[in-house]
Amino acid sequence: MHREELLNCHNRIKPYIHNTPVLSSTLLDEISGTSLVFKCENFQKMGAYKMRGATNAVLQLSDKQKNHGVVTHSSGNFAQALSLAAKNSGIDAHIVMPSNAPKVKMNAVKTYGGIIHISEPNLKGREALSKTIIEETQATFIHPSNDLNVIYGQGTAAMELLKTHPDLDVIVVPVGGGGLIAGTALAAHYFGHNCKVIGGEPFEADDAYRSLKSGKIESNTSSNTIADGLRTVLGDKNFPIIQKHVDRIIRVEETEIINAMKLIWERMKIIVEPSSAVALAAVLRKKDMFNKRKVGIVISGGNVDFTKIPF
């Protein structure tokens, strides 16, 4: 059933997304001792893989639901993705953002036509405001990562990667809310050939690592990481998939994230956000594990505030 859903999802969203290029770097192969290919979702529409899941979720709405629009809470890439996906379908996107969200993120959401609602900068304020909006508009709530339609959408990046590179031994992705890694794990299971999926996660937001250890969804004890896309936690829809299909999570230090990000900028000449660099950081931290394997990395996004480059 997942297999069929993934195939249908990919056909459904194809007209609205880029089949992003796959790049490689001789130098990074030498440094890592592996054969690396990078699925460049930083080149995706609005600059991140989130466009895939948001598009699938919007396209799965009934006509009646579409009339009432969609709502989500996010201060990151999913806010922009849902805004653009909704705009592409001619419907409203209500985006709940905390009052302390960066201006640059708010402006990006506005550019894509999202309707911003400012909440108090905490979980309670965010959920209360989302509830009010739903009551007033009957909009459908779309969770950024804990939603099966979103998960299938995010999995299509790995489907495309496995189509051109069917011999990958492993795919490594960053882990935040769990949507990307769950979708990738399903794609690798159904369309790979013994292709493992491994997550990269900051020590500073290691809920997924600890959740896999304990067998239940753990919260973050810290979220003090430069990888701002990875501060969120897993959910009840994606956690069972991750438990079943993900090989392991590798945690990385902040300095390793910054070094990996700099390597990608300097050597591959592409702009990736800190969260994207976590997957390469994981490969470089555990070189022995990946030695001489064929490794796919999903570069998750490229939305960077150029005034805050950490190197």
Add this chain to the structure above:
Amino acid sequence: MHREELLNCHNRIKPYIHNTPVLSSTLLDEISGTSLVFKCENFQKMGAYKMRGATNAVLQLSDKQKNHGVVTHSSGNFAQALSLAAKNSGIDAHIVMPSNAPKVKMNAVKTYGGIIHISEPNLKGREALSKTIIEETQATFIHPSNDLNVIYGQGTAAMELLKTHPDLDVIVVPVGGGGLIAGTALAAHYFGHNCKVIGGEPFEADDAYRSLKSGKIESNTSSNTIADGLRTVLGDKNFPIIQKHVDRIIRVEETEIINAMKLIWERMKIIVEPSSAVALAAVLRKKDMFNKRKVGIVISGGNVDFTKIPF
């Protein structure tokens, strides 16, 4: 004869260079009112198209010449390119660099195995030292842009672009020493279909614009541009080709270069050096001229000092 030379050159250098990807951006098409494709030589080996010309020049040496190595003076990408091309052929590359060249450029040359010779930071010192090296080593001098083998090499970027995009109306490239635009003009003449070639040049280093007006090689009255790869002047080998085959030169302001560079970073998520942005800046300055045309842009390089981002 040029046509044959270009074809032979491309076959000769193929094993040593990347056939770099061609990218596009819906948003930049909207902003410019044209259909733009970008030949991404920032993804080339050592990060710039210079690798093509340097490789061709080295491969054209006789065995006897190879024994004595090569020499050039450059503090930019050609220094790195010749070092790597020489290394690939197992020969010495003597690089004359001014004493005020940035440390980061010197280190890059060392990384690629180049032998650095520090000269006084002026034309006289540079030429004197080059002469001494040639006398002592019998190395062959390779000019960064005023050398037919180098010009053919640089032209192969446009050849590859025209192979995948044969319907381009115009190709726009930055103009510095004239090697890239001369090679591109030959490639467009022999392998394009009525494909014009237009140069982009900073007002602050507009020797090529004035040379085409006056009919003789002019020097720069200023070289105070952020596009540090474009501060050099044309030479007697490339100027006649440029006179014959280049449609025109468009000059751009420094702020236009910075804006175009920021647009490429933000919207295309690729790292380009300021010189590379001059071609897009030219298209955006003269939108009417390019309106609804199919435009190819050669992104010349991506070697950037991240501590000196101008936005």
